[in-house]
Amino acid sequence: MDFWKLFVIALMPNLKVLLITIVGTFLATNHFDILNVNVRKNMNTMVYFVFSPALVCSSLARTITLRSMIKLWFMPVSIFLTVVIGTALGWLLVKIARVPYHLRGLVMGCCAVGNLGNLPLIIIPAMCKERSSPFGDVDVCYRNGLAYASLSLAFGSILVWSYAFNIVRIYSTQESSTAIKVDDEFTVNPTSTTETDPESFSKCSTRTIVTTEDRSLTNNSVNQLEIETTVPNGQGEKETLLKYLKIKLTKYLQMLRKRSNLKLLFPPTLIGAIVGLIIGIVPQFRNLLVGGSALLHVLQDSLIMIGDACVPIMTMLVGANLIEGLKGERVQLSHILGIIAVRNIALPAIGVAIVKGAIHFGLIHGDPLYQFLLLLQFALPPAVAISTSTQFFGNGEGECSIIMLATYSCAAVSLTLWFTFFIWLVI
Incomplete structure (x- = not known):
């Protein structure tokens, strides 16, 4: 197949994404004022809590089985490698370019996690439907492509909301709480200009009181242990040690509970x-929920209808957020x-070496579409949900809009070129 045919095949899916993005941009302009700031925040909340979990759940339930999970085992490894390598390159960028502290989470997140959800789910089925598609029968290509893209979406969503989301959160919360430093106790930063604020002083005082009470309780417990160490026999020493370990463990668990948020460790997606995955892998659940003849297929159908709204909404939100840039x-x-x-040069080049190496050692089966998707995951622009993360924490929203505008503008060209090369490489 000559270069221009490959180029046209690679161009069509990108044009679809670009057109939906442009619609979102127009809806966010002052002339229409439909996707204004408040609407975008509400829609981002809906995407986070409703649309994205529904899309991931419905896609995996209807396309993934235990056999396909075993067959596609290398995809999670490949996605993990994209994140690890992207994080390392992002960290180097932060050090070399001297990125301000409050933007480090944004920059590292953009380098680490690509748009593993929206774009594959749009690009792969669209590429299968092209008349001159190099991936064989349209129906087989579409069914397999949907399974591949769904698994990519699932792992990509997990990484975005569990990893990139928390990177942005960590740098945002630490930047916004410079008045208080948390170590083994709370101390007030003497250089902070907010110490004279009565409300801030009250909060600091309360935290100090709580810490003092905890410490007094701990000291009482230790004193009690010291008293008990006078027990002469070995059994008493053993009991004393067990009580001491119990107190230390209780204190550690209390500290862990206060300083961590399990809701952020287990996001809705x-x-x-x-x-x-449970519905798709367990045959009993699959027979009950998936397919037109399933007893409770109406639940799956409803979930699919909700999830189908995720891709166009998130893509339009990208365009709407670009207006801020x-x-x-x-x-x-x-x-x-x-x-x-x-994202556009280093990661795709590294991805070619990783995927070709895996093919050489027989770690990947010979489906060209599967190999193409693995290569595609290394060449995608930053994840759309990073923009949602900055809006959640109110940190770096404008900067994120500029970064998204620049990266997605370049991706319109670079993705087409990389797609052309990837197709030539796998067929």
Whole structure:
């Protein structure tokens, strides 16, 4: 197949994404004012709690079985490698370009996690439907492509909401709480300008009181242990040690409970993915819920209808958020160029070496469409949900809009070129 035919095949899916993105941009302009700031925040909340979990759950339930999971075992490994390598390159970019502290989470997140959900789910089925598709029969290609893209969506969503989301959160919360430093106890930062605020002083005082009470309780417990150490026999020493370990363990668990948020460790998309995998893998659940003849197929059909709204909404939100990048927010050019270089040049090149190496050692089965998707995962622009994360924490929204505008503008060209090369490589 000559270059121009491959180029046209690779161009069509990108045009679809670009058109939906442009619609979102127009709806966010002052002339229409449909996707304004408040609407976008509400829609982002809906995507996070409703649409994304429904899409992941329904896609995995109807396309993934135990046999396909075993067959596609290398995909999670490949996605994990994209995140690890992207994080390493992002960390180097942060150090070399001297990225401000409050933007480090944003830059590292953009380098680490690509758009593993929306784009494969749009690109792969669209590529199968092309008349001159190089991936064989349309129906077989579409069914297999949907399974591949669904699994990519599931793992990508888990990584976005469990990893990139928390990277943005960590740097956002630490930046916003410079008045208080958490170590073994709470101490007030003497350089902070907010110490004279009565409310802030009250909060700091309360935290200090709580810490003092905890410490007094701990000291009482230790004193009690010291008293008990006077027991002469070995059995008494053993009981004393067990009581001491019990107190230390209780204190550690209390500290862990206070400083961690289990809701962030188990985001809705992760829960949806787990439920979808259970339904798809366990035959009893699959027969009960999946398929037109299933007894409770109406539940699956309803879930599919809700999930189908996720891709166009998130793609339009990308376009709507891009409008913020045109309003004059300042981001250093080196940061933008660094992210573009990582996602559009370095990662795809590394991905070619990894996938070809896996093929050489027989780790990947011979389906060209599957190999194409593995290569595609290394070449995608940053995940759309990173923009949602910045809006959740109110940190770096304008900068994220500029980064998304630049990376997705470049991706319109780079993805087409990389797609052409990938298709030539696998067929």
